[in-house]
Amino acid sequence: MFSFLKRKKQKNDRKIQELNNQNQTNKTLPNLIEKSLSKNLEVIKQKTGNSSDIVIRQLKICHNSKMKIAILYVKGMVDNQSVNDFVIESIINNQNLSEKLKPQDVLEVLTEDVVAVGGIKVVNDWEKLFTALMSGETITLIDGLSKGICASTQGGQRRSVQESTTNVSIRGSKEAFNESIETNTAMVRRIINNTDLWVESINIGKMTKTEVSIMYINGIAKNEIIEEVRKRLKGISIDGILESGYIEQLIEDQTNTTFPTIHHTERPDSVAGNLLEGKIAIFVNGTPFVLLVPALFIDFFQSVEDYYERFDISTAIRFLRTVIFLISLVGPAIYIAATTFHQEMIPTELAIIIAAQRESVPFPAFIEALIMEITFEILREASIRMPKAMGSTISIVGALVIGQAAIQAGIVSPGMVIVVSLTAIASFATPSYAVAITARLVRFIFMVGAATFGFYGIILVFILLIVHLCSLRSFGVPYMSPLAPFIREEAGDTIFRRPIWAYKKRPRLISGQNRVSQGENQKPQPPGTRVMKNTTNMEKGDQNES
Incomplete structure (x- = not known):
């Protein structure tokens, strides 16, 4: 026991000593680049741990010269063709470099005549040099000069521009951002x-x-x-x-x-x-x-293709999205409140059917809904984490098998399965994934309110939700604007969408001094109306001349 504690103490002492040595090494590193090329390369190897992916290529400025230069870059982060063609070969084959040049002259020749890539800059401290090196730039160091040349040669393997996978639209551009x-x-x-x-x-x-x-x-x-x-x-x-x-x-x-x-x-x-x-x-x-x-809160219910379609079609779709969001928010809560506290609000024939279905279910409606919601959340998360070839299969087969088995076992009623399934589909139809996740979480609060006070609990939670949303800010701008505070001239781009020709000014709380977005009289006019206006203007002009 004592020997084990002694070895552990010795091990900890060694770790502390290594950390102290490393900190001391970092402190002793110079801030400015030195003139000696060998010392500079030693600093680079020491700072990077002599990493194998950092390429150091030493060259002579010409055949008869003793002056050396070093070219450094990180493998996989540069465009190899640009480094070879426009940096290394340009230095080797350039005729303006000779043994008579001084280090400062070599720097000027390299930056102005030799290195044929853009983004050339000269640095004299280590922090900027290492930042450029790790960003994919090529570094050139000259023996006898306390400066380095950084050339913009970023490259390597990157994902090409592809179609969006999260913001899918039927009409509009198919390009999406990548990681660059x-x-x-x-x-x-x-x-x-x-x-x-x-x-x-x-x-x-x-x-x-x-x-x-x-x-x-x-x-x-x-x-x-x-x-x-x-x-x-x-x-x-x-x-x-x-x-x-x-x-x-x-x-x-x-x-x-x-x-x-x-x-x-x-x-x-x-x-x-x-x-x-x-x-x-x-x-x-x-x-x-x-x-x-x-x-703004209303931004999460809008899609980019809303502005590509006619305003009446976009308005109908936006209104449908609002209804979908409300269903995903309070769907199970309404079912719990109606079957537990307010049976008189259900039609008699439907109430008899629901009562017959729930006769063999041993749990109250709240526990029944909680079981189904948790089950669907497990299936949803599993379908996301599984490979694509298996994800859709698991979600469909799992939902059918588990739902049917739960009904036959008497754990849940068919009506509850329908309500929870409709709610899950509605959450997928919400344009913003972030708001859909929020609705999935807030849904449980509405279920607790419905199980406690019925529809009164739903209304109470809804009031608290509205108060909470009205208290939020996004960089100082009210989260619920232009609905709260209500701005009449901007309310036409919320649940309903005005025609494009009616967007005369930009949002007042967001835009700066330049608020005018289009000219006057942008509303389309039939050709007959346009001809009549032109004729009227010509007649007025003739009268003025006479």
């Missing part, structure tokens, strides 16, 4: 071809140094919201950012709510449409999901 932030911002620029589309980038994460960019239209986005986004992003201090969900959770206004206060999408046309309204997009490198702020 450069590709994502370029896709939006192809839609909004304007110099007022501004992009600001920062690196977040002590270890990952993830590139995060904010995009907005200057003059349309409100300056106060832009400044608030900058402030919140710069205030993040974390080891790493692996997905935009990290940013979403660190910059949201309130954390004590299940409702999303930041919208995310992977469609470029959706981002472009929100930018034109005055919103701000947040791009995170390594994820196809782009954040949009500020977000």
